[in-house]
Amino acid sequence: MRFTLYRFNPETDSEPYMKDYELLNIEPGTMLRDALLRIKNEQDESLSFRHSCGEGVCGSDGMNINGKNGLACVTSVDSLKEPVTIRPLPGMPVIRDLIIDMTQFFTQYHVVKPWLIVKDPIPDVELKQTPEQRDKLDGLYECILCGCCSMSCPSFWWNPDKFLGPAALLQSWRFLADSRDQATEERLEALEGPYKLFRCHSIMNCVDVCPKQLNPTKAIGNIKKLMLKNMV
Amino acid sequence: MSYQAKGLQAWFLQRVSAVFMACYIIFFIWFFLNTEQMTYPIWLNWFSHPLMNIATGLFLVQLVIHAWVGMRDIVLDYIPNDAVRLITLTCIGFFLIASSLEMIRILFSLSFNV
Known part of the structure; x- marks a missing residue:
């Protein structure tokens, strides 16, 4: 061969x-x-x-x-x-x-604060979720950050320092969709502007290449929908 | 329509204007095809009707917004140099403002003619 x-x-x-x-x-x-x-x-x-x-x-x-x-x-x-x-x-x-060198990729990953932000006092027991709330994280938490999606995205090639890219945005939605997270407003505000989120033109190269069959385009669409809902 | 800090609005306006313009264009073609002989008086009469006049005015506003968001997207994607980017955006902005002034002049002249 x-x-x-x-x-x-x-x-x-x-x-x-x-x-x-x-x-x-x-x-x-x-x-x-x-x-x-x-x-x-x-x-x-x-x-x-x-x-x-x-x-x-x-x-x-x-x-x-x-x-x-x-x-x-x-x-x-x-x-x-x-x-x-x-x-x-x-x-x-x-x-x-x-x-x-994946530094830029991980810098953009850190920008979306990929961790739970809880403002209430942390309870003694774990933060509980219903099975339905937990189901919303399926298709999001499985990302292994290999970079195949972001590195297939022309918008990320053109503006890697300004556009967050599909991998980071999938993780952004992973925490926006989490019932335990309490920083929805701040997270959405941080994504405003023409670059960070809105350089995505839904060409779906990310979906095509993802080795874990995840759908960053859908996650990005969900973020836009949530922004719209919060605007009115 | 500022270039910074208008991600969601620009995205939303682009979609809303697309839907409005699609409806207008379908109506426009439908009316055109359903008029046996399109003469200047019929045309003038049609465009002087207040509803059509306002709808056309709205169409032109939406066209300018849609064109601005679309052209801005292309410039942000394909022009990496900041100075060239700013100059191109300024030129597009001037062109769109000039076009809209000309369109307003035509629409007003129609309204006052009849």
Whole structure:
């Protein structure tokens, strides 16, 4: 099986380049991460990429696979067209090979204050929710912050410092939708202006690539609806 | 219609104006197709009717708002340089204000002609 990988080492290369590799005897059902590990172990140990859990939970190995962002560890090589072209997630600075600098992504994540804000005195027992209230968090809390969605969003490419991006906005809605959170007003106010939320034009690239099948576009729509409700 | 701090309003106005303009355009085409021979007196009479005159005035206001929000979106998305961004937005603003003044002049001249 043929692979074309994006390579860039800032210490030795002046420009990034694509390098071809060939792997023989790939077992059916092999995941892309394992194929990359084989290339690293058998052919070129200088190849660098992030990975950890190997089962789509940690969100480390987000990369651009044949033009579409995804997690290498949950992408079977059987489903990929040859040559498999792997590039780093687009839009962020490359540190080396497939490793990108995600600082901007996490800065925007912190902006939405991804934690519960409770103003009442904290009770001695846990803050309770009804099963219905808890159900509202399904499809939101599962996000693993791999960055595939934000790095597939043109609005995030153009304005990464001003537009929060689908991942951060999904988390914003996760806390707005939480019955225990008491900072709805402040959260909504912080999202006002033409950039932070409203650079989203609902093109749904985020939904298309999410390896956890989440729907940031719907979450963004819900935030807009809540803003509208609070305005009247 | 300021460029800062108008995320929700701009988004909302864009949608409301789109719905209004869609209704106006459908009515406009329907009336046009249902008039056997569109002559200048019929046209003038139609546009001089207070309801049509006001609806057209509203249409033009909504068109300007819709165009402003849409053009602003394009500029914010595709022009990264702050200075170029500001100059482009100013030019678009001037153009839209000039167009609306011209449209108001035409509408008023229709109202006073009859």
